[in-house]
Structure formats: C-alpha cells, structure tokens
Amino acid sequence: MVLTTASKGRGDSGEDDENADHYLNSTFASRYVREAVPKWRMPKKTIPKDAAFQFINDELMLDGTPRLNLASFVTTWMEPECDKLIMASINKNYVDMDEYPVTTEIQNRCVNMIAHLFNAPTGDTEAAIGVGTVGSSEAIMLAGLAFKRKWQQKRKAEGKPFDKPNIVTGANVQVCWEKFARYFEVELKEVKLKEGYYVMDPEKAVEMVDENTICVAAILGSTLTGEFEDVKKVNELLTLKNKETGWDTPIHVDAASGGFVAPFLYPEIEWDFRLPLVKSINVSGHKYGLVYAGIGWVVWRDKEDLPEDLIFHINYLGSDQPTFTLNFSKGSSQIIAQYYQFIRLGFEGYKNIMENCMATAKILQNRLEKTGHFDIVSKDIGVPVVAFSLKDSSKYTVFNIADSLRRFGWIVPAYTMPADAEHIAVLRVVIREDFSRSLVERLISDILKVLKDLDDLPTTSATPINTDTAIKKKTDRQIEEEVTGHWKRFVKERKTGAC
Numbered sequence: 001m002v003l004t005t006a007s008k009g010r011g012d013s014g015e016d017d018e019n020a021d022h023y024l025n026s027t028f029a030s031r032y033v034r035e036a037v038p039k040w041r042m043p044k045k046t047i048p049k050d051a052a053f054q055f056i057n058d059e060l061m062l063d064g065t066p067r068l069n070l071a072s073f074v075t076t077w078m079e080p081e082c083d084k085l086i087m088a089s090i091n092k093n094y095v096d097m098d099e100y101p102v103t104t105e106i107q108n109r110c111v112n113m114i115a116h117l118f119n120a121p122t123g124d125t126e127a128a129i130g131v132g133t134v135g136s137s138e139a140i141m142l143a144g145l146a147f148k149r150k151w152q153q154k155r156k157a158e159g160k161p162f163d164k165p166n167i168v169t170g171a172n173v174q175v176c177w178e179k180f181a182r183y184f185e186v187e188l189k190e191v192k193l194k195e196g197y198y199v200m201d202p203e204k205a206v207e208m209v210d211e212n213t214i215c216v217a218a219i220l221g222s223t224l225t226g227e228f229e230d231v232k233k234v235n236e237l238l239t240l241k242n243k244e245t246g247w248d249t250p251i252h253v254d255a256a257s258g259g260f261v262a263p264f265l266y267p268e269i270e271w272d273f274r275l276p277l278v279k280s281i282n283v284s285g286h287k288y289g290l291v292y293a294g295i296g297w298v299v300w301r302d303k304e305d306l307p308e309d310l311i312f313h314i315n316y317l318g319s320d321q322p323t324f325t326l327n328f329s330k331g332s333s334q335i336i337a338q339y340y341q342f343i344r345l346g347f348e349g350y351k352n353i354m355e356n357c358m359a360t361a362k363i364l365q366n367r368l369e370k371t372g373h374f375d376i377v378s379k380d381i382g383v384p385v386v387a388f389s390l391k392d393s394s395k396y397t398v399f400n401i402a403d404s405l406r407r408f409g410w411i412v413p414a415y416t417m418p419a420d421a422e423h424i425a426v427l428r429v430v431i432r433e434d435f436s437r438s439l440v441e442r443l444i445s446d447i448l449k450v451l452k453d454l455d456d457l458p459t460t461s462a463t464p465i466n467t468d469t470a471i472k473k474k475t476d477r478q479i480e481e482e483v484t485g486h487w488k489r490f491v492k493e494r495k496t497g498a499c
C-alpha cells in the first residue's frame with residue numbers, strides 16, 4: 001500500500017530543505033509511504049508496517065557494528081537457540097512472579113549458582129541471598145544501600161551521628177559508584193592513582209577508612225585496565241584496623257567484569273566470600289556472563305547483610321513477593337538467557353571461553369609490542385583487556401589513533417587515567433568471545449596503516465596533548481563544566497532533546 005496524501009514532505013516546498021532535519025528520510029521506505037514522517041513529534045497518521053520497519057532499519061544501519069565495538073565489555077553474540085528463548089520470553093514481565101513462577105525459580109537458580117561460584121558460605125540446602133538486576137550499576141546501588149542502612153542502624157543504636165556516610169574506593173571506580181554517591185548522599189573517598197599503578201592501593205585505602213565508612217569497594221577487573229585489585233590484602237589490613245578501632249567496616253567487591261573470569265582462570269586468587277569481610281559482590285551477566293545487555297547480579301554473604309526493611313513485600317499480584325530492586329517492571333528474557341548460558345556451558349564451557357579470550361589478548365598484546373610504538377599498560381592477570389599507551393606522543397596521540405581507526409569501522413576508546421595519573425592516556429581493547437584471532441590480525445594491520453598515515457603527516461598538523469605542559473590538573477568543577485559542555489554540544493548538534 002502506498003500512501004500519497006499531500007503534505008509538507010521533503011521535496012514538496014521550498015520550506016522543506018530548511019525542515020529536512022525534522023523529517024525521516026529513507027530511500028526504500030518511499031516504496032511504501034510518500035508522506036513525510038516527523039522525527040520529533042508523534043506522526044498524526046498510521047503508516048504501513050513495512051514502511052516503519054524500513055525507516056528504522058535504514059537509520060540503524062548508521063550505528064556502529066557491535067562486534068567491531070572493542071570499547072564494550074557487553075556481549076554481542078549468543079547462540080541462535082538462546083536468541084529463540086529470548087524472543088519466546090520477551091513478553092513476560094519479570095515482576096509478575098505469581099504468573100511466571102518458573103521464571104522466578106530460574107532467577108533463584110541463577111542466584112544460587114553465582115553465590116556458589118563466589119564461595120558463599122551457604123549450605124547445600126540453604127538458599128543464597130541475591131537478586132537479578134538490570135546490570136552492575138543497579139546491583140551496586142542495592143549493595144550500597146544495604147551498607148548505608150546497616151551502618152545507619154548501628155550508629156543510631158549507639159547514639160552516634162549517622163549523617164555523613166562515606167565509601168572508600170580507588171579513583172579508578174566506574175562512574176556508577178559516583179552516581180550512587182550522588183543519588184544516595186554518600187561521600188566517595190577516592191584513593192588516588194599514580195603513574196604505573198592504576199588500581200586502589202590497599203594500604204592507602206585502609207588508612208582512609210574512618211568511623212563513617214560504610215564499606216571499602218574493591219574492583220575485580222578495573223574498567224580502565226582490567227586489573228584485579230588486591231582484595232585479600234584489603235581484607236587483611238581492614239581486619240587489623242577493625243580490631244584496633246572496634247569498627248566492623250565491611251568490603252564490597254565490584255566484580256562487574258572479573259566475577260565471571262576469576263573463578264574459571266584464577267581459582268586460587270582469594271577475592272570473594274572466602275574473605276570474611278566481603279559481605280556482597282556484584283557481577284554483570286551481560287559482560288563475561290555472556291548474555292546480551294540488560295542483566296546483572298548482586299549476592300550477599302548472609303541474610304543479616306541485607307537489612308529486612310529494604311525488602312518490599314507486595315501481594316497484589318497473587319502472593320507475598322519480596323522484592324529488592326530499584327524499578328518494578330522489567331523483562332524476563334535476560335534472566336532466561338543467563339540460565340541458558342549456565343546450563344549450556346557449565347564450568348567447563350566458561351573456562352574454555354575465558355582461556356580463549358586470554359590467549360587472544362596475549363596475541364594482540366604481542367603484536368602491539370612488536371609495532372615498537374606502544375607500551376602495554378594492562379597486566380597479565382586480570383580480565384581479557386589490552387590497554388596500551390603510545391611510547392612517543394610528541395607527534396600524535398592515542399586520541400588521533402582512535403579517531404583514525406573509526407575509518408575502518410573499529411571503535412577503540414582512548415582516555416586519560418583518573419587522578420593522579422591524568423597525564424597518562426591509553427587505548428583499550430576489550431577481548432570478548434566474538435573477537436577472533438583473524439580480527440586481531442585485521443586490527444593490527446589497520447593500526448599499522450593508521451600509524452603510517454599519522455607518521456607521514458607534517459608535524460604541525462598533529463595535536464600533541466600528552467606533554468607535561470599540555471595536560472594541567474583540572475578541578476572537579478572544570479571537569480564537570482567540560483563534560484556538561486560536551487554533552488550540550490552533542491545534544492545540540494543532534495537536535496535531540498534527550499541524551
């Protein structure tokens with residue numbers, strides 16, 4: 001069916017060119033619809049389903065290719081059998097637990113499997129304490145709230161002030177911790193980094209702990225370099241400090257990316273509930289849990305570690321349902337997909353995939369070193385990430401390399417390290433299951449082309465930034481203004497009201 005109603009569509013009047021950006025433009029959709037479809041207002045009329053599909057499909061072609069997106073830890077490939085399960089459950093609202101009891105049971109099985117993987121001290125017949133979330137960010141908000149509430153209850157009972165809670169972390173924490181701190185009014189006390197050491201120093205962290213510290217947050221798999229923080233050392237030092245002071249400051253482990261790597265590759269590293277002060281752990285199912293975006297998990301050591309008054313009991317959907325999440329409705333598919341991966345792959349399958357990713361990371365690292373241009377910043381032990389900096393940034397920078405790689409479709413992020421290592425800028429490649437050895441070879445060959453092009457440029461055209469004078473320490477306010485300015489420009493350029 002072709003709609004031919006006359007309207008202010010593209011090509012209808014002189015005004016159209018001016019307004020072109022207000023209307024959708026799709027080559028093939030014109031087979032089905034001739035009427036201009038507005039971009040920023042709901043169209044007045046219905047259009048055929050083929051046209052709607054074509055409009056959207058054509059626009060989405062301009063997105064990057066997920067499998068070439070080396071910036072993201074998030075899974076971009078699953079088996080077709082799992083895709084089928086996802087589609088079959090896409091219409092189930094997870095929160096309707098009474099209507100979908102099997103899905104609820106499946107989430108509980110996943111929680112138990114994860115708690116067991118992280119050595120929670122629950123007996124074989126005891127149910128583990130945890131919940132599925134939208135990702136590690138929601139999981140961290142929940143864990144943080146539990147710590148805050150427990151600390152407040154204790155302080156109230158002791159007749160002490162309870163209005164200045166803080167969390168001690170490394171300056172390398174992911175932004176979701178800053179979000180938690182701002183949204184839930186908890187101060188984030190960050191241990192500064194230094195050149196050559198890009199994770200939280202346990203000694204400095206424990207020194208920063210005071211009576212208002214609700215927890216120390218350690219990261220298993222730093223977002224910046226993939227490195228594991230030394231949770232065992234934090235546990236050891238904090239145990240001593242707790243003994244001296246009479247406090248009982250606990251530890252949370254942000255295992256967003258490392259939680260599905262360490263148990264398979266480094267079972268001997270003690271970072272989980274084997275350490276007595278570790279009270280809760282989050283992990284992203286959609287990272288090395290191998291599920292598409294939209295699933296995370298948080299597990300607690302014991303039911304005492306999750307204050308009862310944070311749990312909501314609802315009964316209007318049929319029976320008493322305890323919930324502890326930030327939102328109400330959400331899809332079920334991701335939970336089912338996680339369960340699929342657990343039973344499909346088992347311990348053996350996850351181990352094989354993680355070993356393969358590490359081997360690929362090693363090959364990439366060797367190839368990068370061989371170019372003679374880069375220093376490897378990531379460590380051998382950690383999640384399969386290769387972070388690398390330029391040996392010589394006087395002519396061009398990692399930012400120029402990241403920009404140029406876009407030409408070949410690669411998305412490789414470049415960024416500066418947090419305080420006090422801001423003068424170090426790196427590129428980072430996340431090795432996921434779908435990043436094959438042949439893609440490594442292709443990436444290296446494209447990096448070599450980019451380096452040659454940049455080397456051939458006249459010196460004046462490059463913009464060196466990585467010099468002592470070029471990077472000056474910025475205040476938090478300056479950084480905030482820069483980021484806000486960037487987003488404002490981004491939004492304006494795209495003429496969208498949302499970001």
Ligand SMILES: Cc1ncc(COP(=O)(O)O)c(C=O)c1O
Nearest residue numbers: 135136137174176223254256284
């Ligand atoms: C260490 C760490 N924590 C938390 C997060 C947030 O995870 P999510 O994207 O699952 O919300 C990330 C994401 O990259 C991360 O690397």
